[in-house]
């Protein structure tokens with residue numbers, strides 16, 4: 001069906017490109033009204049133009065820096081007011097900065113933690129306050145990474161942040177389970193998005209990345225968006241506190257396939 005989220009209101013952070021943009025498209029195609037967060041309003045306006053319209057009204061522009069407490073309060077208020085509520089929060093915004101760990105700058109480390117961890121906490125807190133007050137059985141889906149599990153050398157902040165995301169999801173899931181609020185994570189492997197242009201656009205590197213994945217190809221943003229949708233939909237009504245790896249088998253210790261005999 002293409003109306004699985006009809007009448008529902010969904011806020012997506014980091015929706016200006018990549019997986020967040022694909023997730024916004026997924027929910028709008030399924031009939032939801034969406035609020036688009038990102039730092040730059042012009043990019044969000046362009047994304048909104050590309051989305052199917054819904055009869056309830058325009059999709060909402062909720063610009064702001066997800067790591068800033070005041071921004072999150074304002075963009076959450078705007079989203080709830082203009083959509084007339086909130087049913088699903090998708091915490092997708094995140095980034096990484098490479099550096100040998102002995103040289104990592106405090107600013108880079110704290111910057112990644114501020115968006116990938118503090119940003120998730122701030123958005124979840126705001127949604128939970130609203131759901132708590134209104135008695136709404138909301139759902140949260142956080143975009144983690146295979147690096148919640150697989151170490152990522154040269155990306156210490158990113159690895160730390162995604163490990164933290166796994167425990168944020170488990171802790172909030174337990175704390176709010178009795179209220180019918182569900183909290184889960186999707187953990188993508190290597191996905192074709194703008195942040196991966198360096199290897200996506202270079203055939204040699206694309207081949208190298210693909211050869212390390214048991215399914216021999218990277219994933220598409222739409223494959224992550226569909227999983228976010230599943231975790232927010234009634235089909236997953238008894239699932240909470242889980243991280244679902246969507247990675248073509250990347251977390252299956254692929255070397256064992258070759259070393260069997």
Ligand code: NAD
Pocket residue numbers: 013014015016017018019020037038039064065066067092093094095115143144145146187188189190191192193194195196
């Ligand atoms: P992307 O860089 O294409 O998109 C990230 C989005 O987050 C952008 O819209 C950006 O504007 C937004 N953003 C960044 N900082 C922000 C802030 N402070 N406030 C608000 N918005 C902010 O990245 P992507 O590949 O689509 O990744 C999205 C999520 O998926 C991230 O959490 C990332 O860690 C995760 N992920 C991606 C991959 C992959 O292979 N692409 C793999 C695993 C996990």
